[in-house]
Amino acid sequence: MTTDRKTTTIQDVARIANVSTATVSRALSAPDKVSEGTRARVSEAIRATGYTLNQAGRSLRQRSAKTILVAIPDIRNPFFSLILDAIEREAASRGFGVLVLNLYFGHETVRRLQDFLLSNRADGLLLLDGSVDMHMLRELAEQAAEIPLVVACEEIPNSGFHTVLTDNVEAAERATQHLIDLGHRKIAHLVGPDHNVVARERLVGYLKALNRAGLPALPEWQLRGNFDMESGFAASARFLGVADRPSAVFAANDEAAIGFLSGLRNHGLICPRDVSVVGFDDLGVAAHYAPPLTTMRQPRETLGRMAAEALIDLVENPGVIAAPLRIVLRSELVVRESTSRAQIQVTAKAAEIVAS
Amino acid sequence: MTTDRKTTTIQDVARIANVSTATVSRALSAPDKVSEGTRARVSEAIRATGYTLNQAGRSLRQRSAKTILVAIPDIRNPFFSLILDAIEREAASRGFGVLVLNLYFGHETVRRLQDFLLSNRADGLLLLDGSVDMHMLRELAEQAAEIPLVVACEEIPNSGFHTVLTDNVEAAERATQHLIDLGHRKIAHLVGPDHNVVARERLVGYLKALNRAGLPALPEWQLRGNFDMESGFAASARFLGVADRPSAVFAANDEAAIGFLSGLRNHGLICPRDVSVVGFDDLGVAAHYAPPLTTMRQPRETLGRMAAEALIDLVENPGVIAAPLRIVLRSELVVRESTSRAQIQVTAKAAEIVAS
């Protein structure tokens, strides 16, 4: 209706409502400080002009951007999309925008993060990453000591950062235990990337479970990979070459598991008849894969929501949180059809090994 | 090193470098307008103070936020993540930030978009959506006539918006044709959601292919769904109930295809022996599904990149693009193992139908 050739400012509203800009501003951000009549006039003037607040002006004055920065190692990874979704919902409900940033490595990355944070484009940082190198983080922490920061999905030991995550060690242990409970005695693990904290934790959990059950943990059963389907696929070839082939595999994530299963099938092996496989994450496709994938479900929505909540709390009242926050969520084993009881002869054979 | 209790401003840099703020500003944004010596002193002062530019100040003055807004119908949908990734890369390389916004429906959504755009938080809008209702768009277009807008993935007829998309009709036709070429004569279609333009286009392509081949297009072969696995799964049950059961299915997207396949398997049918299925999108999992999925691959990275490019061009020099831009990309049929030649008897039967 109104032409907005020139953006309408708070001045225009003030003029039309016959009040000062201060009053308009107050009518918007502290309505109880202006009288009812004035408030009505201001509302009317706003409607008439089609005024929208200029965030840049407000940001400049208030030193806050009403925006959080979400740094993601790889947006393409479907694991993150649910989390991002939850973050966006939570942020939106609290009036915050969400800037996303793909993390590449090297200190160029740090510069970009800094740029956003120190330049008042974002009020806080939500770091979704299991692969940040320490150098980078130290730099970031030094330069941005005052900046609200929450790390999600991942633990950065001794960092003192606020953290929202799942207990990967424990969950990996339970996933492995599930295979043990089914009678498997030789269990391989598709390990995630070396530099990834989460991958390392899952490896630890896997080893703990084996250890506790008194089962062997041969190094050649640890198949290195990359958290993606291709590397899972590649791992399957190596798996076939292992001398004393395991009857079960715990994959560090669902993508690797799926790639692995796809590779197995290529080689004529059938899951779960020949090999049981348990994944991690419960991606959407897990329930509809062939076979439906047994996996550890991370509470991704909750994780994203709580991380965003914590970060925004931090932004809104800085300093109230004394001790570093540490929220640990529990993952849930979802048993589907990619795991089954070990064959008898396998169990017997394993028993010998254990006995020796 | 330096304590940044008080943010350092351009004033601080100016004082230390012994120049005016104007010179510092110029040294940063138009280096060739200051002498070499001065430039060096400014650089040194910047380094010494650890200065970073305050984007809010710049935005306010320049009326630009160096940020684009990407509106996504559903971030969780893995189809969008690759596109978002490409957008983010392109934007980053041109110094732009990316704000993401989940689209919900109703006019609340429009208000949120407007808020971002009119409040100078974002300079332009990239709309990734096949489900925007017309009412919303009309409103948006009216209120934000001056705002750079690029629609990706989707065509909004007669809108005059800049558009980057694939030819869904043609691609759907080719996907269907692939099934026809394999000898299938009764071909069902998993239709996407009603309100979705893309879904409608793919339906049209499917019908065109059938029509051109002189094949029947029974209404009960059009199984309505929602672009997600659950609805594909649900569709499989209805599919089994169809009287004269088709030997092939063209699914409007890979997720529906996967859900459908999962349902088929539940009912004891084997793909492609009993039913051939072709999907759309080529999600990452398609290649590793069981069976690997035949599908139309959309050039998602290219699409995202080009859309971002176009939008940022528009933002950076408004008005230079006279006619509405319209970029149409070609999809590519990826043949894998979920489609195979129709059984002889099916072909014969279909021939009768055709003849009748």
Place this chain on the structure above:
DNA sequence: CGGCCGCATGTAATCGATTGCATAAACCAA
């Protein structure tokens, strides 16, 4: 030698909203 040009830099207004302080009006209690 004088006038003109252009380069490097400075001065100060400006972008739009917020907010500390001042002021005026209204209200209340004594």
Place this chain on the structure above:
DNA sequence: TTGGTTTATGCAATCGATTACATGCGGCCG
């Protein structure tokens, strides 16, 4: 009535960077 308190509002400074305009200076040409 008066002094004091509360409430509503206005004035003007402020956030930090950009930029139109002004200035001064050196060089060049006639």
